[in-house]
Amino acid sequence: MVREIEPPSVQKEFLLAALAESRRLDGRLPLEMRKVDYIFGEELGCVECRLGKTAVLAQVTATIAKPRDDRPYEGFLLINSEIGPMASSVYESGRASDDEVMITRLLEKSIRRTEAVDREALCIIAGEKVWHLRLTLHFLSDSGNLLDCAAMAGMAALRHFRKPEVEVIGDEVIIHSPDERAPVPLAIHHTPLCLTFAYYENLQPILDPIHLEATLCAGTLTLTLNAQREICVLSKAGGTPLAADEIMGVVRVGVERVREMVKHLEEELEKDKSTRVVEVR
């Protein structure tokens, strides 16, 4: 594995000294996120999310498959998230680094295990045909906090996506092309989004660390929350030990932040919808 060059100690000292005065290198407040931008593609279900210079492109596609024998009513949702060298030279294709495993697992837990997408609604004929959704994430550039960006892109793409309408007559399934009948959105229960906090010794936590901040921090904590004030995933693996009320502090901050983020995402989706002709009659 390619090892990154450690940042020089001057840089480290400067960053910590600045943080002690609650200043960050890019002029943000400690608990401020970078600007989130959604760029919607031509097709439905193709969204690029930008978080500062970090960019992730998410694409949802649907095919029809046979369900598993023990779950005849459930469709599939597959999340493809391989980080290639395009994002940053430290990632090798083919071999998963520890970071990559963490990102993949957390995405899996936040989107799939929390049942964000109603999989039973993907059923066409029980035991015979179900929709098989594939969410592919392309990590375009890594300037820190890939996970949060990927979760936003993924959820945006799932909410943006529409599957073709199907009609079942007896045993026969008719799939209507989008020009015939308007495609239908997926049944989505809630919108879980990730937030990553970085910790430093004896300093207050910061939200959305850039690459340098993440390399120099003493530990990170990732929260997945939704607008209904539910924690979906919490993961703090090692790093500086924290007291319970410190964790609760960031959870409370997270709850507010996620509500704003979901609202922003919904506004963007609404804006995009108004520019698109989806209904064909």
Add this chain to the structure above:
Amino acid sequence: MSSSRLEILNDGGLRHDARRPYELRSTSFLLSTSSSSSTSSSSSTGLTPPDGSSTVTQGLTSVQVTVFGPREPRQRSLAAHDRATVAVEVGVVPWASSGSGAKRTRGDKRLQEIGAAIRQTFEPVIMTHLYPRSEIAINVQVLSADGGILPTSINATTLALIDAGISLLDYVTSISIGLHLLQPLLDLSQPEEMDLPTLVVASLPSSGKITLAQMETRLHVDRFEEMLTLGTDEEGRR
């Protein structure tokens, strides 16, 4: 699925294995348990015995941890000039879980994640600066799995590191906490773990600070706070 019919907490306030909500399973801690540490077998096979080992059993979950090191790193490139590096390998024996569930192999993402969690938990606790240019290898073998693999592994790793004589800042203790309706439960078994929101907490008992917290299921924020404080208190009592 059989687990959906399971009664988590009956009318008498007992769990499916007749424990009270805050009762832990029977626990045993054994030190220096690795068979290869007896000198006769190791000299004949040519294997180096581990520097420390332990077996921790919590109910039907049993984990053996062996620690090698501090030693010269196997890969030169992994050495750091000012501290020791920690490498964790997690394996599950094929007969560990009873029938159900997919078989886990070495490259499994779940096992890799457990390994990464153990490594990140212990890196700040081990006084790595005392062992520059060396490696501490932690080998976790799950002998039988009945819920709570991660907390049991963390407890076993603490003991194995102590057995190996490696300097630690503090003990690390860990426990899993579940929530059934409004009632928190401690030290979950496999069927409970499948049905309930689960939180794994690892903390340093002397300061009461939390080094690891992991949760995978949807849970309301207010409930979460209760579970977190309960877990930390309970670990302090260990």
